[in-house]
Amino acid sequence: MTGPSEARHIVNFITGNANKLREVKEILEPAIQVESQALDLLEIQGTLEEVTLDKCRRAADLTGGPVLVEDTSLCFNALGGLPGPYIKWFMTSIGHEGLNNLLAAYPDKSAKAVCTFGYSAGPGHAPILFQGITDGKIVPTRGPATFGWDAIFECGGQTYAEMDKTEKNKVSHRGKALAKLQAWFAKEMTA
C-alpha cells in the first residue's frame, strides 16, 4: 500500500534502447516509477552475469546514483550458447536471415532468450542480479519486425513479434526477470 506520505519506488533505468524502456515501463509502472537516461554503456566480454555486473557498476559510476541496467542475450543451444551477449552485433551484421542460416547445419534450432537486470544502490554498492530465461526456437521471420530479433524467436507456437504486448510480457525473458525484481522491491519497501 502506498499512502500519500510514502515515497513511491523510483528506478533510473539506463539504456540506449527505446523498446526495452517501453517494455520495462509497461511491466513495472505504476507500482515502480521508471525514469531513464539514454547512455551508451561500454559492454565487456564475458558471461551473461559478468556483462551485466560490469554494465551496472559503470552506470552507477557515471550517474553517481542508484541505477537499473539490463542486458539481453540470445543463446543458440546448437552453438554452445552463442551468440549470447553478442546478439546485438550479430543482428546488426547478419540480420534475421543470417541468424537462421547460422543454424542451417544443425537439426537443433532451440534457443534461450535470457534477460539479466542489474540494480545498484549507487557507486560502490554491489549490483544485485535478476535473471529471466525463456526457451524457444529460431524460425524464419514471422510478424512485424519492430524489435530486434522478436520476429525469429518462437515460443509456444508464436514468435514474440506475433504476440500482443500483454501476452509477450507474460511469457518473455524480460517479464520473468522483472517479476523477480518486483518481488525484491516489494520486500525492500516493507523492510
Ligand SMILES: Nc1ncnc2c1ncn2[C@H]1C[C@H](O)[C@@H](COP(=O)(O)OP(=O)(O)OP(=O)(O)O)O1
Ligand atoms: N525482447 C526482445 N526482443 C527482441 N530483441 C531484443 C529483445 N531484447 C533485446 N533485444 C535486442 C536488442 C539488442 O539488439 C540485443 C540486446 O543487446 P543489449 O546490449 O542488451 O541491448 P542494447 O544495446 O540495445 O540496449 P542497452 O543500452 O540497454 O545495452 O537484443
Ligand SMILES: [Mg+2]
Ligand atoms: Mg547494449
